[in-house]
Amino acid sequence: QKEVEQNSGPLSVPEGAIASLNCTYSDRVSQSFFWYRQYSGKSPELIMSIYSNGDKEDGRFTAQLNKASQYVSLLIRDSQPSDSATYLCAVNPSRQLTFGSGTQLTVLP
């Protein structure tokens, strides 16, 4: 079993819709969770970090964490074509980020 699993996609949503990206992790000691966005040909860009159970909102982005279910998700409200990218889930159990394989999101105009 992979340490961090993401729905591989690709995921397509129409402009203005909510995009939902999911991630599960296997290491129960993980306490820090991150979402990165990576445009094609660019490096990952941190968009959200979450450490406690529940929701964390930042603009159009909401991260949700459920440690009991070992599940973290990212919701993007009012999706825009500029949100089209690969979204990487990462956990940090021991000072090294462990990444999922990413979900490619396309927002259709």
Place this chain on the structure above:
Amino acid sequence: KAGVTQTPRYLIKTRGQQVTLSCSPISGHRSVSWYQQTPGQGLQFLFEYFSETQRNKGNFPGRFSGRQFSNSRSEMNVSTLELGDSALYLCASSFLGTENNEQFFGPGTRLTVL
């Protein structure tokens, strides 16, 4: 604040050669981590440095090495290059490198081994 910088941005080498990549972290950040990104394996952790000491190492052969200087700048070296070393090499910096510290990536060095 300036972001993480990496040099060079692109490199082409041949098998058997060695290469050195450089990374300057965000000012004030003391931890530097290196990652390799390939289409097949995704993003994989190489090693992490803090105060000139390697604190953590990923599952890569000894051909991959690194160091950190007193100003927190870091270099990584790959010796005896193989075709499979072609990848995007990413450096990330964080303030202290603890588990809850956010890591910020540089633009990467694209290495092609022919």
